[in-house]
Amino acid sequence: MNTVFAIASVTIKELYRRKDFYVLFVLSALITLMAEAGTFFHDDKIVRYLKELCLLLIWISALVIAVTTAARQIPAEREQRTIFPLLAKPVTRGQVIAGKSLGCWLAAGLALVVFYLFLIAVCGSREHAWPLLNYLQAAWLQWMFLGVVIAMAVLGSIVFAAPSSNATILFVVVIGILLLGGHLNQVALERPEPMRSVLYAIYFIIPHLEWFDVRALVIHDQSLIAWWAVAAASAYAIVYAVLFLFAAWLAFRRKALNT
Amino acid sequence: MPAPGYILALLLAAGATLATWLQPRASMWSSARANSGNLLNIVMGDARRMFADHFFTKADVYFHSGYYPSIFDQGRTNEVHIAEQAGTDVAAGHEGHDHSEPGHQHDASCQHDHAPAAASEPEHVHSAGCQHEPHEHEYLKPPRDWIEAFGRNFFNTKHTELTGAGAHEILPWLRVAAELDPQRVETYTVAAFWLRGEMKRPQDAEAFLRDGQRANPDSAEILLELGQLYRDNYKDVARARNLLALADRKMDAQEKKTGELDLPLKRRILVSLSRLEEAEGNFTAASQHLQKLHDALPPENPGPRHELEKQIAELMQKSRGK
Numbered sequence: 001m002n003t004v005f006a007i008a009s010v011t012i013k014e015l016y017r018r019k020d021f022y023v024l025f026v027l028s029a030l031i032t033l034m035a036e037a038g039t040f041f042h043d044d045k046i047v048r049y050l051k052e053l054c055l056l057l058i059w060i061s062a063l064v065i066a067v068t069t070a071a072r073q074i075p076a077e078r079e080q081r082t083i084f085p086l087l088a089k090p091v092t093r094g095q096v097i098a099g100k101s102l103g104c105w106l107a108a109g110l111a112l113v114v115f116y117l118f119l120i121a122v123c124g125s126r127e128h129a130w131p132l133l134n135y136l137q138a139a140w141l142q143w144m145f146l147g148v149v150i151a152m153a154v155l156g157s158i159v160f161a162a163p164s165s166n167a168t169i170l171f172v173v174v175i176g177i178l179l180l181g182g183h184l185n186q187v188a189l190e191r192p193e194p195m196r197s198v199l200y201a202i203y204f205i206i207p208h209l210e211w212f213d214v215r216a217l218v219i220h221d222q223s224l225i226a227w228w229a230v231a232a233a234s235a236y237a238i239v240y241a242v243l244f245l246f247a248a249w250l251a252f253r254r255k256a257l258n259t
Numbered sequence: 260m261p262a263p264g265y266i267l268a269l270l271l272a273a274g275a276t277l278a279t280w281l282q283p284r285a286s287m288w289s290s291a292r293a294n295s296g297n298l299l300n301i302v303m304g305d306a307r308r309m310f311a312d313h314f315f316t317k318a319d320v321y322f323h324s325g326y327y328p329s330i331f332d333q334g335r336t337n338e339v340h341i342a343e344q345a346g347t348d349v350a351a352g353h354e355g356h357d358h359s360e361p362g363h364q365h366d367a368s369c370q371h372d373h374a375p376a377a378a379s380e381p382e383h384v385h386s387a388g389c390q391h392e393p394h395e396h397e398y399l400k401p402p403r404d405w406i407e408a409f410g411r412n413f414f415n416t417k418h419t420e421l422t423g424a425g426a427h428e429i430l431p432w433l434r435v436a437a438e439l440d441p442q443r444v445e446t447y448t449v450a451a452f453w454l455r456g457e458m459k460r461p462q463d464a465e466a467f468l469r470d471g472q473r474a475n476p477d478s479a480e481i482l483l484e485l486g487q488l489y490r491d492n493y494k495d496v497a498r499a500r501n502l503l504a505l506a507d508r509k510m511d512a513q514e515k516k517t518g519e520l521d522l523p524l525k526r527r528i529l530v531s532l533s534r535l536e537e538a539e540g541n542f543t544a545a546s547q548h549l550q551k552l553h554d555a556l557p558p559e560n561p562g563p564r565h566e567l568e569k570q571i572a573e574l575m576q577k578s579r580g581k
Contacts, residue, residue: 040431041454041463048321049431141413182410183331185403208406211413220324222415229412 003091004099011073011103012110020065021111028057028115032122047127048219054122055215058115059142066108066146067170070153071163073100074252083257094249101154101245108146112139131218137225138218144237145212149174151244158251174209182210207240303439311440315339318432318449325415328398340420341429342445345452426457437471447471448484461492479513479521482506483528490535503532525555533574542578546571 015021032054040046074096077083086096116139124130149170156166180187181203188199211233214225300307319339320327397418402408421428433450436443447468454464465488471481486502489495506528514520529552536545553567 040434041427041460041467043427043430046427046431048428182407183329185407186331189403204406208410211410214413216325216414220321220415222324225412229409232409233413 003089003095004102007086007091007096007099008103008106011069011100012107014103015065015069015107015110020068024061024064025111025114025118028054028061029118031057032118036122036126045126047123050126051119051123051219052215054119055138055218058112058119059213059215061115062108062112062142062146063149063171063174065111066104066150067153067167067174068163069107070101070104070150071157071167071170073104073154074157075163078257087257093252097154097245097249097252101150101241104150104154105143105147108150109143112143112146131221133224134218134221137230138214141212141214141230141233144234145209147241148207148209148237148244151241151248155244155248155251158248158255177206177209178213179210181206181208207237212237307439308443311436311443311446314432314436314439315443315446315449318429318436321429321432322421322426324419324421326418332398341453342449345449423457426453429453437467441471441474444471444475444478444480447475448480451484451488455488455492461488464488464492477509477513479506479509479524479528482509483524483531487531490531496535496539500532500535503528503535507532520555522555522557526552529555537574542574546574546578549574 032050035053036050074083077086077096083096087093091099116135120130120132120135152173153166153170156170157163160166160169184199184203184206188196188203191199216222217225303310316339319341322341399411399416402411430450430453433446437446437450440446447470451464451468454467455461465485468481468485468488472478472485475481482502483506486499486506489502490499493499507525510521510525510528529548533545533548533552536542536548549567549571553564553571556564556567558564
């Protein structure tokens with residue numbers, strides 16, 4: 001386990017050494033603050049549009065950070081030939097997968113903490129209310145979502161040829177699931193067989209990432225999500241993340257490293 | 260091979276000649292775009308109308324605190340709820356209310372001002388005290404599987420509406436929709452309805468309507484909304500009458516130009532004028548407006564015409580009694 005954490009710590013350090021996080025944070029902050037500076041109909045108490053904008057930027061930024069970081073971990077090690085001394089430590093291939101994924105996930109979590117603190121500060125200064133538990137639930141669920149996405153990215157980094165193609169495919173898949181995943185059963189029922197069965201099978205197999213997008217509940221000041229539901233969704237995310245990482249390990253075991 | 264300097268000079272001369280030839284033609288191309296408005300129009304073109312529609316619907320989503328059907332949900336219609344409610348007067352209660360609308364019931368606390376409904380009246384408004392059974396706005400059906408059932412823990416599943424000052428959350432989206440498509444008249448009338456009604460900010464409503472009027476000088480809907488604002492909020496009957504009369508004239512001009520009659524709008528204008536004159540004791544003028552409406556109603560729908568005839572007769576009687 002120490003080995004896994006050691007590899008993870010290197011990945012975390014990479015987050016604050018590279019400029020991706022700072023650029024995305026500054027950009028998000030600037031856009032949010034510009035939106036906050038304006039008033040509509042001389043009313044400076046309107047806050048929901050600001051929450052929506054800020055949360056959208058947080059989701060986009062966190063997704064970009066998670067996918068780009070995770071997608072390049074294994075390919076970068078192979079390109080720079082640092083995978084060989086790493087595996088000679090001795091570190092198993094499974095530990096490399098686990099360490100890289102854990103590092104990306106913890107790094108994404110750190111980024112989320114900074115983003116959400118900014119959100120709380122900006123929105124709290126306007127609405128003079130701090131529904132901290134709502135923000136906590138939203139941040140936690142988003143972190144769980146990123147765990148699944150990172151696991152998918154690590155699997156993709158072994159299966160696909162280049163980080164760019166991996167990242168592109170992953171963005172398309174994730175956005176597709178977020179937009180359509182919850183409605184696939186409805187679409188399936190409107191189709192004739194065999195397409196109905198195919199769509200329904202896809203509906204049950206895909207990870208339902210749209211559960212983790214609870215921005216609307218935060219924006220519209222809805223009540224807290226039941227804690228049992230949050231726990232169940234977290235367990236669901238962990239299961240899927242482990243499945244993807246297991247698949248990544250199976251693929252990585254058989255992969256030649258010098259090509 | 261000639262010296263490179265001569266080739267360069269030749270190319271420069273050719274470039275300058277082409278520029279001189281193209282420049283008057285290019286300024287003709289760009290002047291059409293420049294006349295169409297600001298940078299947003301030039302950059303986005305007609306896509307801005309699509310975005311304006313999206314943001315207008317977004318205001319409705321905010322009105323319902325996120326409880327809203329997606330494009331996949333059967334319950335989705337083209338009606339936008341905030342626009343439905345803005346369809347008629349707030350103060351006078353109901354105008355244009357279709358009692359044949361299925362699933363619609365309300366208790367006695369609702370105020371009704373029974374002007375006859377047009378043949379098909381999609382508009383639905385209720386005063387603040389109305390309680391009514393949920394109807395077409397409840398779109399969630401029982402979940403089809405455990406995934407759908409569990410997923411309902413993560414979004415709003417209750418039909419609620421913003422009220423009072425809280426309704427101000429819809430304003431940014433209406434403002435953005437108006438910026439993107441100033442010719443979308445409904446944006447101005449809906450925003451003004453909520454500003455002067457629930458939010459009690461008639462000055463902001465008037466300012467926004469005036470912006471809409473500048474962008475749409477022939478719009479009878481905006482003039483109607485302005486007239487209602489002056490009548491209900493400012494209690495300035497004279498100006499309200501002038502605005503409503505102007506709205507009526509704009510409608511008549513529009514009808515002459517296109518040959519098409521917007522009956523629900525005409526009904527709202529004439530009923531508003533009639534009610535205003537009746538409240539001032541000008542029963543003859545009130546009956547004349549209702550008579551004009553009566554003449555405009557289609558003869559194949561006798562119910563509303565008979566109702567109007569009764570009201571006109573009542574007004575004439577009051578006028579004689581005066």
